[in-house]
Amino acid sequence: MIEKHRVLLTVNGRECEGHAEARTHLGDFLRQELGLTGTHIGCEHGVCGACTVIVNGIAVRSCLMLAVQANNAKVETVEGLASNGELHPLQKAFSRHHALQCGFCTPGVLMTLKAYLSQHPDACEASLKAAVAGHICRCTGYETILDAALEAAREMRLEV
Numbered sequence: 001m002i003e004k005h006r007v008l009l010t011v012n013g014r015e016c017e018g019h020a021e022a023r024t025h026l027g028d029f030l031r032q033e034l035g036l037t038g039t040h041i042g043c044e045h046g047v048c049g050a051c052t053v054i055v056n057g058i059a060v061r062s063c064l065m066l067a068v069q070a071n072n073a074k075v076e077t078v079e080g081l082a083s084n085g086e087l088h089p090l091q092k093a094f095s096r097h098h099a100l101q102c103g104f105c106t107p108g109v110l111m112t113l114k115a116y117l118s119q120h121p122d123a124c125e126a127s128l129k130a131a132v133a134g135h136i137c138r139c140t141g142y143e144t145i146l147d148a149a150l151e152a153a154r155e156m157r158l159e160v
Contacts, residue, residue, distance in 0.1 A: 007067050011036065012080025020067040027051040027062030029070075030077060038078035038107050042136075049135035052108035053077050059115035078107035081114065089155040090114060093148035101139030109135050113149050123153050 004019040011034060018033035025044075030036045030053070039062055042050035046061040053062045054076035081088040090110050093099070100106040109132055116131040117123060123131070128149045132142065 005068050005071075007033075007071050009070055009073055009075050011075045012077060018067075022066065022068055024067045025063050026053070026055075026060075026065040026067050026070050026075075029067035030062065030075070033067075036077050036079050040104050040107060042104070047136065048105065048108075049112065049132075050105045050108045052111045052135075054111055054115045057115065057118070059112045076111065076114070078110055081110060088114070089152040089159070090117075090148070093152040093155070094145075097144045097148040097151065099140060099144040099148040101137075105135055105137045105139075109137070109145060113152070117149075117153050117156055121153065121157050123149075125150060128153070 002021050007020050009016050020029045027039050027041045030039050040050040042048035044063045046064040051062040052059050055073050
């Protein structure tokens with residue numbers, strides 16, 4: 001029998017507990033143990049970015065981080081973007097600009113942009129391009145993603 005380790009996390013502001021084998025990736029733990037299926041596992045090599053979540057304020061590929069490494073961490077997933085039934089400015093802008101097509105990569109892109117904009121609220125188009133450069137999307141061509149990110153950045157600055 002393979003040993004499972006207790007993993008305590010604060011996910012989207014809620015304390016969560018589960019058990020994981022030492023080799024279980026954070027993305028699989030979030031999906032299978034905690035039932036948070038918004039995080040999508042794509043390439044499993046950290047290349048596509050679909051599995052990006054925020055751990056202690058930093059965007060990370062959840063396929064490259066083990067669940068046990070995230071023990072006692074603060075994790076944010078796409079399920080936590082909306083607050084009190086209100087979509088996050090990024091989600092609203094993505095909808096307005098049709099920046100999501102099939103939606104597979106969208107949660108990872110949203111989480112990358114949330115983390116980036118929290119550190120760089122005055123981001124310009126060039127810096128946002130660099131921020132999402134590590135994501136592979138076969139549907140949008142990235143222009144609508146950048147348009148949405150720029151609009152959301154403006155809105156988020158106004159909210160502060």
